[in-house]
Amino acid sequence: MVNHDLELVPGLMTTRAEVGAAFGGGLFGGIEPAPGSDMVLVYSDPKVGELHGYTFDGQAEDDDRGPLYLYTGEGKAGDQEFTGGNKALRHHATDGRTLQLFVADGNVIDPITGKKKKGKRQRYIGQMILDPEQPYDRRRAPGTDGVERSVIVFHLRPDPQATFPPKFTPADAIPPATAHAVVDLEVETEPETDTEAEDAVSTGPSSSQVETEEHSTDETVANIPGGQRTVQRREGQLTKAYKAHLVAAGHTVKRYQISIEGVASTLKTDLYDVTDNVLYEAKGTVRRDDVRMAIGQLFDYRRHIDAAEGLRLAVLLPGDPGKDLRALLDTLGIALVIRTSEGFGGFPLA
Template structure:
């Protein structure tokens, strides 16, 4: 039975055994549900994860919604599924469980001699939640058998209901990789249902079909989640735009791929939207045609082009849901970037002027 004797304060150094004795849960898995305590205990060890092909775990750069921590789900071989511990973490809110993040930090000392033992020490980071807007990403990584597969990379945020903010250290935010690498990957993956069974965060079976890697499997344009609705709507619109244009290119007989880029010093990979292998065109899509989004897309394309291994005549293109107007079309033309917009009848291209 849990004793609840351990006080979880961010920065606390403890062991998995002490946590289990206080709150329940096992001591060997990366994601341990503690049912009686209504907790999900998450143990992260970025250095150990490297050996198993997990190069994603750790604190990412803050985005428009604040701090973000990546955590790779369970499953050493084959495509990871939203079952077991992964399901418990994904639907912790539906099950009314809090999430608590620990990061491996050295080795526990012997209680008498003070010498190092073989027990991994855990530093308590704080209480977290799975991101409402984008709970997880699908990424390509090698499994324990060396085969490439799809892994689930959870996006964890500080829980606004927690008594204390999470406490990260410098090494949590630094990617251990020393090289920059870009690999070409498929833009489709086995589709996962993103609804819990019986509303309790249980196992979720793989569903037939395919979905863009950078999106979740959604069937509606709107959401009832308690997060900024406009941002989610824009993300959905962007994902649907990418899917529609991908289908358009494939109908023309084109091969469509994407790139996953691992950059030294950056936690989590960069991911391009679409790469038309047939015409050697790299696309960045946006959910709106606002000036700020067009400017961002230009920067992203320039950044991606530095890293990907494509033929020298690679062309850049921006995919938008509508016409951004004359001035922004002129801007893209001056940057030698193709513009593709969605129309009532399909898609329209605006090629940059030839020099």
């Protein structure tokens, strides 16, 4: 039976037993809908994530929408889904429940013996909500079985309706980037979407054309419905085909997922040829803008990759970008692989 005699004030040190006695909820789950109240209790313990090889949980850098806390969903092995606690957190607002965030903060100490007791202290951060614009993203991380899988990383923001603002400490910040480990490649030919129909958001179709600036060019820009998805599909199919080509040649192919200190999102590379130590960036077209973007991405990734010494860079394209862009890549020391009618041509196949 709950008693509701625990006053939740940001910064409060408590235990799960005390919270459970006051509001309900279990003692072990990371996300606990409290049956004795209109709350969903979220218990974050970044050190547990470190044990499994990822460090997503914690306070990211403030952005134009204010403080942001990242929290990895429930599910120790296999792809995480919107069931159980994950579903309760995802739909806390529509279910009429507030979201209360706690962070593990040291061990519970017996005041008499001074010895550690079972369980951890819980520091109350405050009342939160899911980010209305980006409530979550999906990332790659190992499960307890060591197998890479897709995990849900929720984006928590301070609840504007809360009585008190959240209280963070420097210890809550996301640690420096350590997730340079190569992860298995999963080629996505379509953008990832939530499987629950009510979560799908659409702004409706749109189509517009704008004139180019007066630069003596015959190029125009067309924002066609589904156009970007078409490019992504081409890129995904190209990446998938080239991966199969490398694997058939006996190469080991992976990808990198890079976490940046204090930044909410992760960087995910395209192909990494472990056998030849080559990092590839693929593009679905041979347009100059895409080639230039690929160059920037490769240089950005290289700064954060442990294997950067001796790492070779390459751009993967569906066709020949032309003499000038080939020269640009050559000047920068970036190799070029293109798809041909016979398969693929260029570095390192030539």
